[in-house]
Amino acid sequence: MIYLSLFFEFFKVGLFSVGGGLATIPFLYDLAARHPEWYTAQDVADMVAISESTPGPIGVNMATYAGFQTAGVFGGMVATLGLISPAIIIIFIVAKVLNAFKDNKLVQNAFYGLRPASIGLILAALYGVVKIALINIESTTIGGFFNYKAIILAVCLFIIQKVFKKLHPIALIGIAAVVGIIFRF
Numbered sequence: 001m002i003y004l005s006l007f008f009e010f011f012k013v014g015l016f017s018v019g020g021g022l023a024t025i026p027f028l029y030d031l032a033a034r035h036p037e038w039y040t041a042q043d044v045a046d047m048v049a050i051s052e053s054t055p056g057p058i059g060v061n062m063a064t065y066a067g068f069q070t071a072g073v074f075g076g077m078v079a080t081l082g083l084i085s086p087a088i089i090i091i092f093i094v095a096k097v098l099n100a101f102k103d104n105k106l107v108q109n110a111f112y113g114l115r116p117a118s119i120g121l122i123l124a125a126l127y128g129v130v131k132i133a134l135i136n137i138e139s140t141t142i143g144g145f146f147n148y149k150a151i152i153l154a155v156c157l158f159i160i161q162k163v164f165k166k167l168h169p170i171a172l173i174g175i176a177a178v179v180g181i182i183f184r185f
Contacts, residue, residue: 003078004072008084009035011065017117021051021058023085025125028062045132053173059083079152147182 009031017023023046032041039047043066051061060080067079101107131137134154139145157172 003075005035006067006070006075006079007082010067010079011085013063014059014083015086017121018058018114019121021060021062022125023118023121024059024062025128026121028066029128031066035070039066041132045129048129053170053177077104131161 011026013027013031013041017027025044028044028047029041032039032044047062047065049060050065051058054061060083063083064076065078068076071078098107134147134150136144136147157176160167160175161172
């Protein structure tokens, strides 16, 4: 039964997360709230970090991670299959009918209207990651509200990226990992 639930939940995520892997993050937070036995909101932040530092699409990496955390290797495969199934189905349908309607004004307007929706989902994901990584909502003091170490690290990595434009992103991930280990955050 857990495998059917994983497939169905990630099928819904794949169906409605228009705009790429980052658009899946709000849906993953929702899943964490509805299925805390699967993973927590803090696990979503860990999933983002792991998914961003591994090759492949972030949404697929996150589905695999969440499924694995929930039900092992087979759970990871089922969640990933659930996430990608809507895209495969939609691509087949769109490929069949788009050529007939590609010059239709309604179709062009629909694609134009999807752009702001994608941006909104990505901004919601950014907000969720910032909320987990840079601030502590549960803090009762102003000083404890911000995670100063994480903010300083983010600013430093941003500056390093701008100064050393040819520095590979993997080097930045490595720097962040080493600093996180040394300063324990």
